[in-house]
Amino acid sequence: MNSSLLRQMRSTFFFALLGVVFMFAAPQVLQLFTIINLTTAIALAVLALSLALIWGYGGILCFGQVAFFGLGAYVYTISAINFGGSTWAVLMAVLVTSAFAAALGYFIFYGRVSDVYLGVITLTVTLIFFSLIRRTSGPEYKIGNALLGGFNGVSSPPINLPWDSGSFLFPEHVFYVAMAVLILCYVFVGWLVNTKFGRVCVAIRENELRAELLGYDTRLYKLGIFTIGAGIAALGGVLFCNGVGRITPDVFSLYNAALTIIWVIVGGRGTLIGPIGATFALFYLTSALGGQSLLNNNLVLGIILIIFVLLVPKGVAPTVVDWIASRRKKTPRRARRRRGARAEGME
């Protein structure tokens, strides 16, 4: 790693460090119930991170990121039930989901499907999963030893220590695993977007034709970032079914698909910490709202979305960055002007 890359990643390391502090401090001060709840929020944050990568940096507006998240959760659960352990199941979840995304992405990118249709296709795939898996309630829908369970879903075996399949982790330990996965994914993506690959992906987002005319096979880059994003979403799915204890087809609902987009819009495209923060904030807002019946959850989310699209179109994080940058710029200019005035006075 060269020094300029490290400099680029300074803020990434800063937030990662905050994450580590949170990871070890939270269980000391928060109640177990909250910690278990947090695990689910962390899983969703990994999902948000994956969309922040492929939409925010890759410019690929995937409406069905949640399909990869849900697929990862299902593959993990079914594999863990069959293998009787979680280690290979996690690997399977990431590999199968990435392979699925690569196949889907191949048709989309090499077929030069337009951005709008990409959104339609990925959303359709999500909804197909939703309705297909809902219909799998009979005993005949079985993969190995795992019953798919239709709309009731399947209960997910918890993660165990890699060297001992009998040693299941307790929910408070799953929290550490989830936090560690989030932090590692965050640093990985923060690194990725600063590599040649990441920078070319950003260039393609800015102007695909220009990137092609410079000699980059843009289809390959888009396929690459799409596949990596799907793999990260799958990891989020693994954490999610661990946090909740089961996985149901509801994960593929239109509501969840839309929610993922909202996190990235609110947090801000082109940053990673923004969508992660927005996920936590909206997760707590919706669970707070869930406890009362005065305001409808969807209505509140809708209003938040409208407010952001109209008033903070860039999202929170980029707006804050702009604000800091403009303040930084203003100070020396004002100082310069003052100095200029003084010079005139002397003459």
Next chain:
Amino acid sequence: MTRQRGDVVVETRGLCMHFGGVRAVDEVDFTLFDRELRCLIGPNGAGKSTFFKCLTGQLTPTAGDVMIRGQAMTGAEPFEIASLGVGIKTQVPNVFDGLSAEENIWISARRWHDDRRARTLTAETIERLRLGDIRRTQLGRLAHGQRQWVELGMVVAAEPWLVLLDEPAAGMTHEETYRTAELIEEINKTAALIVVEHDMQFIRMISRQVTLFHEGGILMEDTMDAISADKRAREVYLGHRA
């Protein structure tokens, strides 16, 4: 294989690009030799840009062949053409608007070199094109002429042996136009060029051999002076402009 002056670098045979009934390019036979500097001129709608897009892979010709250095490239993707070492600038400015001038040029240099060399090349290009003041400015905030200039920087930074420019001086100030002509002469020391241009003064500054397009075909191919003196050419183009 070493390239020699006089080798054919671009050749089209019977090249056609028809849009329904519109024969934007019709049966064009064109040859460009290495280190040549060729201007394509012609009235608006003559088919220059369409011809250009067939060469750069942005359009797949409806008939005919495109050969680059003897390799059949008909219907190739733009990145495949560029990957031969061809530098391309389109008529509509195509830049990375959200990125800095420096990043724009680095992306171009990085296609061919490792990071260290790409950064050196970027710095050199910025110096050479006098972009120092705007190196960290987002391209979207720059004036039209400056963005064109950065796009030329991207072309130069890739160190191409063949350069295709569609109206490089469009929307530039006099000063910028003059410097573009200078830059083109400089590029021509190491590369063959095809320059589509409208601005007659600009063509006079740089041109040796000129190809005159008219209604999708080549009307004449000669020096600028000969074309200016030709009656037919004056009718379709020069008179048209006056």
